[in-house]
Amino acid sequence: MSSNQLKAPFQYEKIPLENIAIDNKKKAKNMGNTLKRLWNYLTVEKGKLFLVILMVTLSSGLSLLGPFMVGMAIDDYIVTGQAGGLGMLLVGLMIVYLFHSLSIFLQNYWMIGIAQRTVYTLRKDLFKQFHRLPISYFDKRQHGELMSRLTNDIDNVNNTLNQSVIQIFASVLTLVGTIAVMLYLSPILTVVTMSVIPAMFFSMRWITKRTGPLYKLQQNDLGEVNGYVEEIVSGQHIVKTYSQEEKVIREFQERNHNLQRTGFWALTIAGFIPKIMNMLNFLSFALIALVGGILVVYDQQLVTVGVIVIFTEYARQFTRPLNELSNQFNVLLSAIAGAERVFQIMDETKEESDETNSIEVKRTKGNIKFDNVTFGYEDTTILKGIRFEARPGETVAFVGHTGAGKTTIINLISRFYDYHTGKITLDGIDLKSIKRSSLRKHMAFVLQDPFLFHGSVRENIRYGRLHATDKEVENAAVDANAHDFIMKLSNGYDTILDQDGSGISQGQKQLLTIARALLAAPSILILDEATSNIDTITELKIQAALKRLMVGRTSFVIAHRLNTIQGADTIIMLEDGKIIEQGSHEELIKLKGSYYKLYKGQVQ
Numbered sequence: 373m374s375s376n377q378l379k380a381p382f383q384y385e386k387i388p389l390e391n392i393a394i395d396n397k398k399k400a401k402n403m404g405n406t407l408k409r410l411w412n413y414l415t416v417e418k419g420k421l422f423l424v425i426l427m428v429t430l431s432s433g434l435s436l437l438g439p440f441m442v443g444m445a446i447d448d449y450i451v452t453g454q455a456g457g458l459g460m461l462l463v464g465l466m467i468v469y470l471f472h473s474l475s476i477f478l479q480n481y482w483m484i485g486i487a488q489r490t491v492y493t494l495r496k497d498l499f500k501q502f503h504r505l506p507i508s509y510f511d512k513r514q515h516g517e518l519m520s521r522l523t524n525d526i527d528n529v530n531n532t533l534n535q536s537v538i539q540i541f542a543s544v545l546t547l548v549g550t551i552a553v554m555l556y557l558s559p560i561l562t563v564v565t566m567s568v569i570p571a572m573f574f575s576m577r578w579i580t581k582r583t584g585p586l587y588k589l590q591q592n593d594l595g596e597v598n599g600y601v602e603e604i605v606s607g608q609h610i611v612k613t614y615s616q617e618e619k620v621i622r623e624f625q626e627r628n629h630n631l632q633r634t635g636f637w638a639l640t641i642a643g644f645i646p647k648i649m650n651m652l653n654f655l656s657f658a659l660i661a662l663v664g665g666i667l668v669v670y671d672q673q674l675v676t677v678g679v680i681v682i683f684t685e686y687a688r689q690f691t692r693p694l695n696e697l698s699n700q701f702n703v704l705l706s707a708i709a710g711a712e713r714v715f716q717i718m719d720e721t722k723e724e725s726d727e728t729n730s731i732e733v734k735r736t737k738g739n740i741k742f743d744n745v746t747f748g749y750e751d752t753t754i755l756k757g758i759r760f761e762a763r764p765g766e767t768v769a770f771v772g773h774t775g776a777g778k779t780t781i782i783n784l785i786s787r788f789y790d791y792h793t794g795k796i797t798l799d800g801i802d803l804k805s806i807k808r809s810s811l812r813k814h815m816a817f818v819l820q821d822p823f824l825f826h827g828s829v830r831e832n833i834r835y836g837r838l839h840a841t842d843k844e845v846e847n848a849a850v851d852a853n854a855h856d857f858i859m860k861l862s863n864g865y866d867t868i869l870d871q872d873g874s875g876i877s878q879g880q881k882q883l884l885t886i887a888r889a890l891l892a893a894p895s896i897l898i899l900d901e902a903t904s905n906i907d908t909i910t911e912l913k914i915q916a917a918l919k920r921l922m923v924g925r926t927s928f929v930i931a932h933r934l935n936t937i938q939g940a941d942t943i944i945m946l947e948d949g950k951i952i953e954q955g956s957h958e959e960l961i962k963l964k965g966s967y968y969k970l971y972k973g974q975v976q
């Protein structure tokens with residue numbers, strides 16, 4: 373690998389901002405909707421929110437009172453030379469600032485509570501939504517990218533709720549209050565102080581127009597980075613086996629670079645705000661001193677020295693909330709971008725809700741019938757005119773080249789996807805009218821790549837039936853030929869398995885999933901190439917366990933190795949989504965068609 377390939381992109385090339393297409397109207401509408409939905413989450417805590425608002429109002433009021441009292445001290449006591457009342461005023465000032473601090477402490481305390489609970493609910497709702505989404509949704513997306521929504525995006529919302537809500541509210545109040553008091557004290561100086569507003573407004577507009585889309589882009593780029601990391605971490609074995617480290621690092625760097633670039637521009641442009649605000653602040657300071665000074669010299673009635681001091685303080689108070697508003701506005705934009713991505717998932721079409729009159733199937737014989745079924749994932753039709761019947765207790769095996777449609781048939785039987793035309797029935801009832809959860813309760817899967825959760829061996833088997841007793845779990849393990857190896861593990865049934873069971877062999881994992889299926893005692897079984905990549909002794913064990921598992925259950929088997937399915941009642945040979953041959957092993961051999969050729973090819 374040349375060192376150039378991995379060189380960090382120190383050059384921050386300009387992002388073509390004009391390419392970030394923004395449909396302003398649509399964007400504003402989306403933002404409004406997102407804010408409204410966030411607000412709905414917040415207002416669950418009406419009481420606390422009211423207290424926060426009360427405290428913010430109090431602290432804003434007190435922050436106006438402080439400078440006013442200082443001005444009074446100058447005009448009434450210092451300029452007049454009567455310093456007697458100064459002590460009392462000082463005590464008053466101390467009390468004002470004490471309550472000011474107390475109200476700030478309380479508003480933060482309550483707001484953090486509200487924010488944490490809001491984000492907790494948001495996280496809960498999003499996680500729930502993950503479970504309502506159809507398999508097709510996950511099939512199409514990178515898992516890490518989805519995870520990023522639950523972590524980074526919600527974190528973003530959390531940070532904003534913790535700080536920005538209070539700051540924005542306090543800033544608005546302080547701004548309005550300051551303007552009101554300034555007008556009361558001196559309309560001329562108010563106009564002078566506010567003369568910098570247009571400059572502030574236009575510079576802010578220029579900045580936020582650019583940072584908004586950039587923040588959104590940054591969140592997307594972060595999702596991409598997370599998605600890629602998740603994919604590569606879980607595919608480490610493959611990366612190493614094919615020595616693809618260089619390629620992977622290069623691809624990661626591309627995503628990392630994009631994130632760095634958007635992050636750089638978002639923060640750089642947002643960083644202009646405080647600088648511009650400071651500059652304008654100093655400008656308004658100078659203007660107040662100049663105009664105020666001239667007014668004092670010409671007419672003491674118009675403006676006093678105390679009022680000039682109050683104005684210089686208010687000028688700062690006046691630009692600070694503006695500054696804060698603009699800063700918080702950027703944080704808010706990034707949180708809205710995060711929230712928007714969260715709500716996007718919440719708005720995804722859920723797994724089509726089961727019809728209200730859909731049937732709960734308590735018992736089933738396990739008779740599955742396909743009658744002229746067609747189906748396609750997207751526009752292209754994958755399965756065409758599929759007809760077959762699996763009678764109760766029978767085994768139906770699917771064979772065919774890769775992409776022929778074997779898994780797709782299984783996806784339809786388990787209703788991960790719904791058929792388009794024709795009909796699939798279970799015991800004569802249309803599959804679409806049966807509640808998905810009720811249908812899947814009667815099914816168990818033993819898949820090619822057995823999945824185990826982080827937890828004990830016992831818990832992993834018990835996943836098949838949560839209320840099974842320890843004895844039942846062990847019986848299932850015995851029947852699945854798993855008991856012996858489990859007893860040899862460091863803690864027997866209580867041995868903790870890593871996520872995906874990386875501490876045990878592939879064959880052992882398969883035995884555990886067979887035990888899990890045995891415990892579930894379903895009437896329909898789905899076996900997907902359960903015996904590939906396994907040594908002969910373990911394979912024999914698995915075969916025996918599967919035989920036991922399949923007794924009395926309708927079983928659907930996908931197998932590439934034809935020797936494992938010779939005993940099947942029906943073998944269905946698929947080609948390009950169509951059934952080309954169907955019958956028992958003997959019948960298909962006699963036919964001397966495609967199955968015969970495939971079989972001969974494998975046994976030779």
Ligand SMILES: Nc1ncnc2c1ncn2[C@@H]1O[C@H](COP(=O)(O)OP(=O)(O)OP(=O)(O)O)[C@@H](O)[C@H]1O
Nearest residue numbers: 511749750754772773774775776777778779780781
């Ligand atoms: N989630 C999906 N979205 C879109 N197309 C899909 C999806 N899953 C499978 N397909 C397409 O459907 C066709 C049938 O795929 P299927 O997985 O059923 O084949 P298969 O016979 O099980 O193959 P294999 O033996 O390789 O597992 C293929 O052309 C495949 O590209």
